[in-house]
Amino acid sequence: MTINLYRKINVKSPKVMTITLQKKYESSEIPQKGDFIKDSMFVDPDELEVIEVTKNGDTYSVHLRPLEISYATDEHNKNMVNAYKANGWTSDTY
Numbered sequence: 001m002t003i004n005l006y007r008k009i010n011v012k013s014p015k016v017m018t019i020t021l022q023k024k025y026e027s028s029e030i031p032q033k034g035d036f037i038k039d040s041m042f043v044d045p046d047e048l049e050v051i052e053v054t055k056n057g058d059t060y061s062v063h064l065r066p067l068e069i070s071y072a073t074d075e076h077n078k079n080m081v082n083a084y085k086a087n088g089w090t091s092d093t094y
Contacts, residue, residue, distance in 0.1 A: 002059040008066040041087040
C-alpha cells in the first residue's frame with residue numbers, strides 16, 4: 001500500500017505562511033491516529049505524531065502534527081525545507 005505522509009509547518013512571523021511537506025512510501029503497516037512515525041529526518045520520533053488517517057483505495061493519507069515556528073527568515077525556511085528534501089520529502093513552497 002502507498003502511504004503519503006503530510007506535515008505542515010506554520011510560520012507565525014515575521015511573514016505568516018504555511019509550508020506543506022509530503023513523503024510517499026510503500027508499507028504493509030498502516031499508521032493509526034496517535035501513532036508516532038519514525039523518519040530519517042528526526043532523531044526523536046515523538047516529533048511526528050499521526051493526527052489523521054484517510055484511505056482512498058490502496059493509498060493512505062497520513063497527516064502529522066503540524067510544526068509551529070516564529071521569527072523564521074526566508075533563508076531559515078528554505079534551509080529547513082532542504083533538510084526535509086535531503087530525507088526524501090517534497091515541498092509545495094520551495
